Amino acid sequence: MTTTATKLPVVVTDSAPLSPGQERLFDAEFALPDGSWPAPGTPTRLRPIDTAAIRIDGPLDTAALRRAVTALVARQSALRTTFRRRPDGTPVQLVTDRTPGPMSCQALHPGAGQDLPTVEELLCHAPAHLVDPRQDPLFRVHLLRLDQERHVLLLQIHHAVSDGWSISVLYRDLSELYNAAHTGQDADLPAITRSFAAHSRQMRAERRGPEEQRQLAYWRRRLAPPLPGRPAAASIDGLSPVDVEPVLVPADLVRGLRETAATSAQRGGVAGPFLAALALVLHHHGGERDVRIGMMISNRARPGAEHLIGYFVNTAVIRLHVDPQMTAGDLVAEANTAVTEAIEHQALPIQDLYQDLGDTGALGQGPLYRVTLALNTMRTTSLTLDGLRCQDIDLERLGPRRAPTNIEQRWVLDEHAGHLAGTLTWRTDTATRPGIGATLTGLDQALRAVTNPHTLVADITATLPRATPGAR
Structure with a gap:
């Protein structure tokens, strides 16, 4: 008797208003001129997923990397977030319990005489860059295997759920989680006491409040006359x-x-x-x-x-x-x-x-x-993975x-x-x-x-x- 694995549904575990930064982003880059959102699946001008490429030399533990990516997605709820509009038009972010298949692997052989694929080849083999933030995963990892001890790791994270500081956090967390998975030890990372969604709710609650009025008074003085x-x-x-x-x-x-x-x-x-x-x-x-x-x-x-x-x-x-x-x-x-x-x-x-x-x-x-x-x-x-040499590869900025x-x-x-x-x-x-x-x-x-x-x-x-x- 054979059995077929059951595909569990993705469950929404939290919701929150957009952060002020996300609000600006969607208004400026996603919304149509009349303020509405494009129909689901419609190509939009919201900047595509940002891509980082890291060359990894040495005996990479692929299984440990996969476990690290899964643990990272579980740890950082923003990586499990999509966006919707309520019937009244209010935009919200929805956090799910997981995201399907955040990491994929592929063998890639550089051309004759090439040490690495060209930038064009790397981007060609990356997951699709046209992303609808309402339905597509906003964080993806793609591992390109050049040979037994040479890999290129492509990290893609949509800027609707990340900023410059976030990339530093991502590198730190992924490095520690890989090293822990590789050695069989527990990861030594600071506890996350509040989710990004919780911070978004707080930022929304503070709008027009006493602290914002105090800061507004400063900026009025700073930008006068x-x-x-x-x-x-x-x-x-x-x-x-x-x-x-x-x-x-x-x-x-x-x-x-x-x-x-x-x-x-x-x-x-x-x-x-x-x-x-x-x-x-x-x-x-x-x-x-x-x-x-x-x-x-x-x-x-x-x-x-x-x-x-x-x-x-x-x-x-x-x-x-x-x-x-x-x-x-x-x-x-x-x-x-x-x-x-x-x-x-x-x-x-x-x-x-x-x-x-x-x-x-x-x-x-x-x-x-x-x-x-x-x-x-x-x-x-770059990433700091035990026993490996990691070096960022310059990619032409996408957008x-x-x-x-x-x-x-x-x-x-x-x-x-x-x-x-x-x-x-x-x-x-x-x-x-x-x-x-x-x-x-x-x-x-x-x-x-x-x-x-x-x-x-x-x-x-x-x-x-x-x-x-x-x-x-």
Whole structure:
């Protein structure tokens, strides 16, 4: 007599409103112009699953890796989350008891003379990138076996359930869970006391409450008087075409920036000097002395949030006043102060700030910022698997080739082995390729210049390159 395994149904174990970050994300990238959601299964412009590729050399314990992935999904409820709209139109996130088949394996043989598959081959063999967040798994793991002791691990996690901090948590958890499964020991990981869904409910409950009003009062002062601005360029569908350039800040320069921040009149981390240098470049190209940059901020001050995968991230407005007669040290100190205060007031959702400034007439004609910066210094190494050598593989950033019209530049940088590496995504209707080349060259020069606190801003900007007219 033969028996057939019964496929157990997936059970919803929890539900919660969207976090403020998820709310912004779905409104900006998923909802149709009339506010409705596309029909299930319809391709959407919500950014595809983010993919990381890790080369693994050595005797990989595939069974232990599979157990580790299963344990990771059980530990982090955001990896078991999908999204729905209630009959009244309210969006919610639903947490299930499990997710089917989070890990798949495939043999892949590099071409003749190749040590590794090409990036195109890796992405071709990854699971599908077009994902509907209402019905598809938002976390997937795909193992490519090149030979007995060479593998490539593809980790895909949708940004609707993760942010930059989350990737650091994912790497830590998966490494520890694999090492424990491989040795037969218990994993040594911090306890998760509250789920991401529970934090989302708390964030919803705090909206318009006393603490948000306190933080709103700070941002009103920080962004007063009325903000100058120019209207964003028009676009038929609210999106504009973009292009992507790689960005690299070498380790010696990163060390110099950290030393500069630590010895500034107002101490801080590497974000302050980086923002100061970026403000110099923006001032140089646009002539504006009132420079505003939207900085992605972790928004994880709540107890227990630091160990969770989830979409907590918020945007803080870093406003710097660039005066040609000030010194680099003055500008770095101002940036350090702005970052410190932004962290202290990071819980106010940026959309609530936008609404308040609009209602009070303080917003001006244009958006709060046209340039954003995501600077992640949490994940400085690859996976750390016992007896194996792991190394991240650079993949071309995947995502839509169009972006919201009010953002002209998106800087995304992660720290790896002491250096900062990432991308600059720029709108091709607001800049030329020579102009972006001048921006990247100018940033490198400005980063080096701000490490000398006595240099005048006017002397720094006098040496920065300007773009010459040319083809896009």
